[in-house]
Amino acid sequence: MGAAPSSTPPAVGAHAGSTTAATGRPRSRLSRHATRMEARGLIRRAPDPADGRGCFLVLTEMGLDTLRQAAPTHVASVRRHFVDQLDPQELTVLSRVAAKLAGEPEDLL
Known part of the structure; x- marks a missing residue:
């Protein structure tokens, strides 16, 4: 195995x-x-x-199957509770902040 x-x-x-x-x-x-x-x-x-x-x-295969089954519900929940609460300008700002934070942690200091 x-x-x-x-x-x-x-x-x-x-x-x-x-x-x-x-x-x-x-x-x-x-x-x-x-x-x-x-x-x-x-x-x-x-x-x-x-x-x-x-x-x-x-x-494992079972773990991957479980993740695949849970993903649509998780994504829908994030959209409903987070993304849908923001207007387009806020989403643009959030996107910029996320891109900046995506760097290595040392880059943030």
């Missing part, structure tokens, strides 16, 4: 360490959440050949 580890990240996954940094949550909280998702068959952990201490969190 598992493929041999490669030196590149999985196509549909993220390194656990970068996920912790991106969410701003403690590593222990991410680990517990990943364990629950793994038990539900949504993700699997794959070793990181470049860093024996870390791992990749990889979506």
